[in-house]
Every structure is written in structure tokens, then in C-alpha cells.
Amino acid sequence: MSAPLLETRDLSVTFKVARQGGWPWSPPRELQAVKQASLRLEPGRTLGLVGESGSGKSSLARAIVGTVPVSDGRVLWRGEDIVSMDTAAQRAHGRHVQMVFQDPLDALNPRMTVGQIVAEPLRTHFPDLSKEQVRAKVGQMMERVGLLPALINRYPHEFSGGQCQRIGIARALITDPELVVCDEPVSALDVSVQAQVVNLLQELQREMGLALLFIAHDLSVVRHISHRIAVMYLGRIVEVATASELIANPRHPYTKALIASVPIPSPKAERARHRPVLEGELPSPMSPPSGCVFRTRCPIARADCADATPAVMNIGNDHLVSCPYHSSTEASPL
């Protein structure tokens, strides 16, 4: 089997946080944003990444894109390690991996015209293109994402949120990348516009053979667009499966709670169903619980959960879960 488009192996991202009120020389505290995350993404497929706020989804995405330093592990692009590349090679690699951001207006430089914004990756990676060529390409790309090319000289503040997101997508696609990392691309948009943007992304994926890493905290959006879904909790990937398998047959207690939290648009059904509500808060990533990080909120936690990090188990059908007690449903007497 050939190497996948993108693979992360035991990827960890650690941030150093200066101690409040400490001496300048006192060692900073470490915040483990992502710990030993392993993912695979095949060309032209979509991997959804879900988890609550602070679970490390964005840090993982940024480590893959290269805007956040990787503290441990590897990011393999077609089997080649990106982390160990030199700076120039990493910059050149930026052509293949692009990013779409959450807040569409924040992602566009207010002093640049749409044409300049969309052209920036082109100018960076293909400096030999003439002005006319760049202009023609930008125009084509704008049309492709549903913007009128005549708006090329407008500024970002003259557009709506959905249009700004289309500009962001146009900028991401102008260099013909193979992977686009979408960091909650629709969370800041109206529901009606969300659907348009998601459909646009799917359409472009089909046309251009893109692979997408789609991050969201809204499971219903991710389910719609993804082939596979990975669930993150406190920097760890707790479960990975195909989208339909994960929704129909969640194994990890956290995934179950996450799916149960998606509202059903029917009041009767909503009232009738049993919802295991998670209690407590996300623990601090500065001092995660020992063993399984979910045990402090887990309905089926046992005493030995605190001992060791649960191993990742393949329970068939390429369904990976890191909970040894995933088949038990009852709460332990603990």
C-alpha cells in the first residue's frame, strides 16, 4: 500500500507558558495541547476532527500546516517528514497545504484588495508569473468560488461574512494544493451561509481532488462532509472511524456523550431520548489527569483507569478507540 497523503505519527505539541509572577529565569510551565496524535489522510478524502473547545484540534491543525512548532513526533507528507525539513523546503511545501480560517474577516488583510489577497500565495510560489497571468488566475478562482471577478479591486470590509470566507477559500486554492486544512470554517457564519460554504468545499473537493482536514465542534456539520472522523479530548485522539460507523456505533464514552449532545430537530423525540450529560469541566491541559485523561468525567471509569494511558485498539472495520472498557455500558461501582 502506498504512503497516505498525510500521516501524523505520535505528534505532540507543547506550549511553554511563563509562570505568573515567577522569576525571569524560573522554568516555564508546559501546556500539552496535543499528545501523541496519530492520523492518516488519503488523497481526495475528508477527515473530520471534532472535540470541545480546548481539546487541541486547532493546535493539531497548525502543527500540520507548520505555523506551530512540533515538539515531538512526525508529520509525514507522502511518506516524507515535514518537521525535519529546512526552513526553505518548509516554505516551499506551503504550496501543497493551505488553510481556511474560522473568522473570515480576521483572515483577510484589511489594507489589501481581494485581488492582492488571493494572489499572495501565487506571488510567493510562482514569482515568475506576469501580472496578466496572475490576474487571469485570480479571476478564474474568484469565479470558481462564486464571486464576481469584477470585485477584484474591492476591500474585505466591503463583503459579507460568507463572501469573505469564499475569498479565504479562493486564496487557499489558488496554488492547487492537495490538502486544505479548514479550521472551523463555518462556525462564525449564519446557518444558511454555512450550508453554502460546506457545499462549496465539497464541490471543489470533487473537482480538484482535494483532501480536507475539516475541524469543527459541531458534529452535524462534520458528519455531512467527512469520510472519516477523529474525536479529540484534551489533546488526545480518543476515537477514529468512518463517519457513518462513528455516528451509528460510537464506542468511546466521550464520543457517545458528544453524539448525544447533538440536538434532534423534533421536540418530542428530543424529550423522549436519554441523554448522558457530561459533568464537570475540561481539566487543565497544564496538569492533565494521570492514565486516561477522560476518567475524571467518564461515566464508566474504573480504578485502574488512572494507572496507564489506554492503548489504541482496532475493533475492526478500521475503527480505532482508546478505551479498554468501550464495550461496557454500565457505570462501575466506583
Added chain:
Amino acid sequence: MFATKSVADDLAGAAPIKGRSLWADARARFLRNRAAVAGLIVLLLVAAFALIGPFIAPWNNEDIDWNVLGNVAQGGRPSLETGHWFGTDALGRDLFARTVQGTQISLLVGIVGALISVIVGTLYGAIAGYFGGRIDNVMMRIVDVLMSIPYMFVLILLLVVFGRSLLMLFIGIGLISWLDMARIARGQTLTLKGKAYIEAAVATGVRPFTIILRHIIPNLLGVVIVYATLLVPSMIIYESFISFLGLGVQEPLTSWGALINDGASEMNNGTLWMLGWPLFFFVITLFGFFFVGDGLRDALDPKDR
């Protein structure tokens, strides 16, 4: 947004629509501000006075009018008949020509000081803020150290040790003027650094210096311009103070501060015009810069109002 293909095709042939940049918006807001426009007109008139003055002055600024020398209080009065429109100074030199020259020097000092601060301070602050970490620490501690030195003392020492010259004055003022600007630019850069468009540029593989020049500096410029317009008058005040102490530009060159100093020492002899004219230009220029600075701030930061 929902334009169908046919509409898009129709419009594709049309000329691109011209967008309104933030700069164009700011210009419109500035021009609606009456005080700021008045300040700008005053500044333009003062600049015109400094540029055109030498060609219309009937007297040379270095020539002494021997007719008034012994009797400045009477013969040296401002009058149209003698050609001394602003009167003469205590030595019988034409005050109009001297004021024109003082205006040139003072404006030059102010503008050069502000330019040094804009160029050096903005780049320095943007680099420190963008790279952050240890580079930032070292660069900003250097600024702290330079700031902790009493600048007037250094300026006076420079002028005493290396002699009084215009060049030394520029060097002295250039040394201190960029420090505040560097801090302001760094602070602004730190907030800009968190913007997603910077991250998008980093992810694409744009080089750090290109990011600073393309993304950070244009977004800093609003704050920088406002601060620079407020810096020009403070540079003029520095220079005037130095000249007032007798350490600034050297005779026969002069500046507003030197002229005000000369006028102030003759105050008791009934020749108030010697103080009045340079003071008048000094004050209206400062007011002009302050009004323009305020207007620019309102125009460039509409959110702050």
C-alpha cells in the same frame, strides 16, 4: 453571491469595480473635520511662508540696516515704508527675513526628527514585535536603556563636545525620537501578530520580512502617522528649547527658539514685535499640527470615537 453564471459572464467583461480602500474612507472622514482642515491650511500657509518668503523679502537676513541701528525701538518698528514688515531685531537685521529662515530650520528639524522616528522606530518595533521571544527582549531592553538616559543632557553634551551644528542637532534629535515610536509599533505589532491573515501568510510560506513589509507595516501606519504628526511639534519644541538655552543652531542661522530667545531678552525695551512674530508662527504651527494630528486620529481609528 448568488449570481448565476450568465450574470457573471456579463459582468466579467465589464471593467473591475473600484473598491473603497480604508485610506480613501479615512481621507473622506478627515476632510469632513473642519478643525483638522483648518489646521492643515495653516500648516500649508506656514510652509509656503518658509518656501516663498526668501524671494519676496525686501531685505537679506544677514544685512544690518544701519539707519535703525542706534534706534531700534523707534526706527526698527514694523512698517511698510522701511520694508521691515516685521520690524528689525536688536542688531537692525530684518525680522521678516529672519523669521522666514527660522521657520525653515524649525520645520526641517521637526520633519527630519519625525521622519527618523517613523522609519527607524516603526521598523525596529515591528521587527521586535514580530519575531518576539529573545530578539524582542534584547531589542526592547536596548530601547529601555536609551530611554533611561536623560536626553536633554545627552543632547547638550553632544552639542558642546562636537560643536553646535545643524547636523549634530539632527543626530541628537534622531537618537531620541524613535524610541517612543518603537514601543508603539511593537505594541501594535503584537496585536496584529494574532490576526489570522498573518498566520495564513506564514502557512503559505511568505518570508518573515515580506510579512512585516506587506502585512504588518501597512496596518501599523494609521497609528504611526497620527503619532508622527504629534511628534513634529514636540521635535520643534525640543529644538526651540535647546536654541533658547543658546545651544541650538549657530548664528547667522536661526530658528524659532533662537528668535524667541532674542526677543525675550529685549522685552523690556519696548520692542515686543521681536518676541511676537516668531512666537506667533511657533504657536500657530503647533496648533496646526495638533489639530491635524487629532483629525488624523479620528479619521484613521473610527472605532475609538
